[in-house]
Amino acid sequence: MQHVELARSGREERRAVWFRRGVLAAFSIPGLILVSAFVGFAGLARDAGLTLAQAVFMTGVVWALPGKVVLVGAILSGNGLPAAALAVALSSVRLAPMVVALTPEMRTPRTPAWVLYALSHFVAVTSWVLAMQQFRHVPRSMRTTYYAGLGATLVLVNMGVVAVVFAIAGRLPPAVSAALFFLTPMYFLTSLWGSxxxxxxxxxxxxxxxxxxxxxxxxxxxxxxxxxxxxxxxxxxxxxxxxxxxxx
Amino acid sequence: MTFTAIDAWWWPYLFILVAGWLATDFWRFLGVYLGGRISEDSQLIVLVRCIATALVAAVIANLVLFPSGALAATPPLLRAAAGLTGFAAYLASGKSVPVGIVAGEAVLGAGLLLA
Structure with missing residues (x-):
């Protein structure tokens, strides 16, 4: 009895360690570049007439930046809901093969399906690249835990970044705002070519x-x-x- | 049915949920469901990547050429020059995204200071 209890608490401790390592993996150069892209996105969303709450909501539910930029672009162009949804869907098809590549890397025979569906929401370029790089240093049974830490941290940190930048963007001098809005095109102009x-x-x-x-x-x-x-x-x-x- | 079509607090959120969340998480969930059944290198995936890349590129060009807000007050030629310089710096630096971003922003900033 006691033995089982001990083994369980040991496993939970190990989970906490790997969750923390996933959290820490978010604070890296790719993570920093992503933050700069979300600084730009906050400016873009503000400019498009979204409210702070809508911009933060969009960051949490869509997460992948290309999809969000297309969505804001569609809102700016005055596209209707069906055209906007189709444009975002077409720009996001690539998420399916990314998830297809990532899922077998973190699945064990005992992983519940809902865990994989829930974790797939965190899939976007940065977390995907980081996970594919780091997974070989993570024991297989701990990979879902590790990815939960990494993905949740990236999403929450960038929701915070969007909220803060959105709130202060109105008080910036015009030249600084212009530079801020220019971050999104510059980020994609370079990263799109490389990807x-x-x-x-x-x-x-x-x-x-x-x-x-x-x-x-x-x-x-x-x-x-x-x-x-x-x-x-x-x-x-x-x-x-x-x-x-x-x-x- | 545009983003501002219905004057109710919930409409923008519904718009974001349908055109944003549904349109992206559909593909993520499909990816989990399909498991190992599609390959990264199949021709269909190449086509999918081409359309997605072109869509995002179209948004980017529109953001540079037809911006709103503070960027709209800057000269279009300066924005185009900043974008091209940043992209050239990115290629020259062995594809470093930070170098490209800093170079593009530097040209934009210098142009605004001198104007």
Whole structure:
């Protein structure tokens, strides 16, 4: 009896240790870069006419920054709910394969399904990259605990960052506000290029940069959807024809 | 049915839940459900990545060219120059995101100080 109790308390202690290590992993260079991106997002959300509560709510429920930036972009363009939802959904499909890659890394035969569904909400680029790097140093049975610490910390810290920056943004001099709003485009202009797995991703990025403003003038109601679909499909077509010419 | 279409406190939250939460967590939950059944390298995933990247790039270009608020008061040429310089610095530094961000912000800041 006592033996079992002891083993259980030992396991719980071990869980606390690995949870704490996950929390600490959030305070790293990638975590810091992410905070700067959320500083920019707070400025963007304020500019789009959102309230502080709405911006913090959006940070918690959407979490992935590309989806949020597309959502705010759709709100700014005056897109209707179906067009906005479709644009956000299309910009977030990539989350599915990321989760597919991450889940087997932290699953054990005894992991309940609801734990995996709950933890999948924390999946976005930064936590995913950190987890994929760190998991080999984490015992398999502790990985869900570790990821819970890491993911929850990143989400909560950045909800706090959004709230604080949102609250003080109105009192900043115009030049500082301008620099703040410029953080989001600068962050994505650089990180998007680096995260492209293949040449096609970079082609899609350049085409999207050109077609975004074009469709903003031509089709303001559906600018993001039109630019994403046309540029994405064109980049994919170029990718297929290059593969056919180069390979096989 | 835009973000400001209904004048009630709950409408923006519902908008965010449907267009934001549902549109993103749907894919995360699908990822858990599918488990190991789709591969990162399949052609379908390449297409998905292309569309997602182009969508975000379109938003970024619109934020630089048609901004609102404080950024709207800055000259468009300065914003474009800052973006291009930051991107060039990112490539020159061996793809360092912080270097790219700092370089772009420096050009924007210098331009605003001199104006």
């Amino acid at each position: 492209a797995r293949e040449r096609a991703g970079q082609v899609a990025m350049v085409l999207g940069l050109v077609l975004g403003p074009v469709f903003h003038l031509l089709l303001p109601e559906f600018d993001l959807l039109a630019a994403g679909l046309v540029a994405g499909l064109a980049a994919f077509a170029i990718h297929l024809s290059a593969a056919r010419r180069g390979g096989v």
